[in-house]
């Protein structure tokens with residue numbers, strides 16, 4: 512689905528080989544990377560690289576590792592919904608992992624629907640193991656602020672945690688609620 516909020520294609524598709532290297536990307540990969548200003552993520556840069564060059568440690572790495580292991584050992588497709596917001600839009604997405612020949616796994620992410628955000632918000636993801644004041648769940652986008660989980664709107668409206676001038680630094684994590692939902696939806700032990 513093409514986002515109704517912008518010109519570009521949100522859906523992305525790529526395939527990893529048995530060693531977790533990027534073997535194939537969808538034809539519009541580079542155009543999508545440039546539109547998102549994802550510098551250095553053109554297809555010629557990512558092809559042949561390890562997935563683990565792009566996902567560094569922590570909860571997100573453990574999650575991908577568990578999903579890949581499950582897909583390869585069971586040979587079964589895994590599907591789950593998540594939020595893949597952009598600075599100006601709330602995006603409801605679906606991810607599907609499809610195991611293929613010889614240990615390869617295809618990742619398909621597709622936009623289910625999106626809606627504009629009242630104000631654009633920019634986050635910058637701090638490399639693990641740094642622990643910034645805010646942790647963000649990679650699946651629901653909620654933020655852990657001083658030990659409590661909040662939606663992005665709650666953080667904007669009720670705290671001063673969002674930087675008005677620079678992208679707000681966040682660390683990547685997965686919240687317990689999403690881990691439980693994901694286990695129930697996929698059968699993967701996380």
Ligand SMILES: [Zn+2]
Nearest residue numbers: 648651686689
């Ligand atoms: Zn979450």
